[in-house]
Amino acid sequence: MPTAAVPAPVRRLDADHFTELTAIAAELLDIHSSATSPALLADLAPACRRLSRGLHDALRPVDTADGLFVLRGLHIDDTELGPTPGHWSTVGEAGALWDVVLLLVSALMGTPIAWDGQQDGRFVHNIVPSPGHERVQTGASSSVLLTPHTEDAFHPGRAHLLLLCCMRNHDHIATTAASIRLTKLSDNDTAELIRQVAPILPDDAYEVAQQFGGKPTPVPTLFAGEDGLTLRFDPAYTPLGEAPESWRAAYRRLTDELARVSVAVSLEPGDVLVVDNDMAVHGRVPFTARYDGTDRWLKRASVRVPGRRTRPETEAAEHGYGQAALEAWAA
Ligand SMILES: [Fe+2]
Numbered sequence: 001m002p003t004a005a006v007p008a009p010v011r012r013l014d015a016d017h018f019t020e021l022t023a024i025a026a027e028l029l030d031i032h033s034s035a036t037s038p039a040l041l042a043d044l045a046p047a048c049r050r051l052s053r054g055l056h057d058a059l060r061p062v063d064t065a066d067g068l069f070v071l072r073g074l075h076i077d078d079t080e081l082g083p084t085p086g087h088w089s090t091v092g093e094a095g096a097l098w099d100v101v102l103l104l105v106s107a108l109m110g111t112p113i114a115w116d117g118q119q120d121g122r123f124v125h126n127i128v129p130s131p132g133h134e135r136v137q138t139g140a141s142s143s144v145l146l147t148p149h150t151e152d153a154f155h156p157g158r159a160h161l162l163l164l165c166c167m168r169n170h171d172h173i174a175t176t177a178a179s180i181r182l183t184k185l186s187d188n189d190t191a192e193l194i195r196q197v198a199p200i201l202p203d204d205a206y207e208v209a210q211q212f213g214g215k216p217t218p219v220p221t222l223f224a225g226e227d228g229l230t231l232r233f234d235p236a237y238t239p240l241g242e243a244p245e246s247w248r249a250a251y252r253r254l255t256d257e258l259a260r261v262s263v264a265v266s267l268e269p270g271d272v273l274v275v276d277n278d279m280a281v282h283g284r285v286p287f288t289a290r291y292d293g294t295d296r297w298l299k300r301a302s303v304r305v306p307g308r309r310t311r312p313e314t315e316a317a318e319h320g321y322g323q324a325a326l327e328a329w330a331a
Contacts, residue, residue: 008177008265008273009066013073017055021074024050025100035099036122041328044107051108059108061161061305065228066263067179067280074101074270076167083293084168088119088126088140095167095299099124102165102301103328105272109161110305112328115152117208123328127164127298129289137236138205139284139300146284148178148258151277151302153200153234154209156315157325159302162275162282166267167297171290174264176283177275180222180231183257185250190229192250193221196314201237202321209321217319221251223312230278230310233258267298277302278310 013021024047032040048056062069076098085091102124106112114123125139133140137147152158164175185193199216202209216239223230235255240248258281267273275282289295304327 009069035096062276065181067276071272076269084295084297110303125300142289148281148283149234160305161303163301164273172266178258178262182261189250212321
């Protein structure tokens with residue numbers, strides 16, 4: 001996908017806020033020993049209430065038409081981090097402090113969620129290139145373009161916000177993002193894409209959901225919300241060939257528009273890219289994995305924002321392919 005060299009909006013955390021955040025994260029990790037402890041998850045909300053008003057303000061949700069911002073100001077020491085794992089399942093407690101920092105940032109913005117069927121139900125996923133997965137359409141890939149998509153687009157319980165925290169990115173591999181609010185679509189195309197025409201199937205990160213026996217549910221691609229258009233888009237997992245030509249033409253024009261407004265963000269260690277999952281799609285450019293312990297490594301968290309009205313009410317009736325989101329407070 002062509003990308004424009006437009007920088008994403010950057011919010012800077014000052015040194016005091018960095019110190020405050022990492023001190024509380026270290027305290028939580030010290031008490032609970034593991035970043036995956038359910039008791040730690042339960043302690044996130046009370047810990048957030050101890051954080052300063054300045055930090056709460058710095059970590060407010062996305063508030064621009066870009067549908068994203070980069071939070072900059074966390075400092076990660078590459079030499080202390082240890083090698084990039086070769087697969088999410090071998091991460092263990094590597095980078096655990098940053099898991100907790102990311103969970104605190106997530107908890108300030110809403111409710112962190114996880115999935116039973118993905119990465120063993122962890123609330124912070126590790127995105128690393130994995131041998132044998134080079135060409136799949138998941139975060140474990142490398143040599144193919146990761147097509148722009150809504151995260152967990154197949155599911156009505158998907159995140160409102162997606163947080164990608166960069167641990168390491170020596171080769172400056174760009175994450176791409178494109179906001180529906182910056183596209184220009186005709187009224188006819190918008191009306192076409194608001195119709196429920198094609199389903200979005202579970203992606204390759206959800207093996208159990210892919211075995212679900214129920215009938216796929218057609219979903220709208222666009223939704224005209226109170227504040228403007230939102231989208232639900234994952235062409236790699238949408239059976240486009242079964243849709244009528246008029247709809248496919250509108251979908252192609254949307255795809256072209258998203259490519260036109262796309263930005264390429266090369267994350268630096270400590271950067272947290274916050275993407276509004278209703279306003280913007282995200283992807284990644286192709287790269288050659290190193291597989292030597294120095295590969296690109298991101299940590300990912302997903303957040304639901306209570307009371308949001310950015311999706312059609314028809315989503316409430318969807319089966320979600322048998323998957324259910326787990327909420328941090330109830331975990
Ligand atoms: Fe994604």
